[in-house]
Amino acid sequence: xxxxxxxxxxxxxESNPSESRLAELNIKCWPKxxxxxxxxxxxxxxxxxxxxxxxKVKVYTKESSEFVEFGAGxxxxxxxxxxxxxxxxxxxxxxxxxxxxxxx
Numbered sequence: 001x002x003x004x005x006x007x008x009x010x011x012x013x014e015s016n017p018s019e020s021r022l023a024e025l026n027i028k029c030w031p032k033x034x035x036x037x038x039x040x041x042x043x044x045x046x047x048x049x050x051x052x053x054x055x056k057v058k059v060y061t062k063e064s065s066e067f068v069e070f071g072a073g074x075x076x077x078x079x080x081x082x083x084x085x086x087x088x089x090x091x092x093x094x095x096x097x098x099x100x101x102x103x104x
Contacts, residue, residue: 009061009079009081009082010079011059011068011070011076011077011078011079011082012076012077013068013070013074013075013076014074014075014076014077015073015074015075016073016074017051017075021075022051022075025049025051025075025097027051027095028095030051030095030096030097031095031096031097032093032094032095032096033050033092033093033094033096034054034055034091034092034093034094035086035088035091035092036088036091037088037089037090037091038088039085039086039087039088040085040086040088041083041084041085042083042084042085042086043082043083043084044078044079044080044081044082044083044084045080045081046080046098046099046100047077047078047079047080047098047099048077048078048096048097048098048099049075049076049077049078049096049097049099050075050076050078050094050095050096050097051074051075051076051094051095051096052070052071052072052073052074052076052092052093052094053072053093053094053095054072054090054091054092054093054094055071055072055088055090055091055092055093055094056069056070056071056072056088056089056090057069057070057071057086057087057088057089057092058086058087058089059084059085059086059087060084060085060087061082061083061084062083062084067087071090080099
């Protein structure tokens with residue numbers, strides 16, 4: 001029963017979104033972030049949307065041995081509250097945006 005509470009913490013991956021979709025999101029105005037290959041323990045305190053320019057990542061959640069994999073060209077939405085391990089096999093370079101907790 002406890003695992004059900006985290007079933008809504010799913011990573012959404014949109015592979016190769018169109019240029020018009022990226023322009024609509026204004027991605028090129030988002031901050032950039034990158035990391036080297038390695039394993040990173042992460043907790044998302046806000047929903048993050050990111051667009052990978054380079055890299056390859058396997059994400060393992062604490063609740064499961066299953067993983068989600070994404071890489072260059074993917075638009076990824078990571079839910080607020082997710083604790084996970086990023087296993088980065090190819091260095092990441094991405095645009096990212098955190099959702100504001102209140103809309104203005």
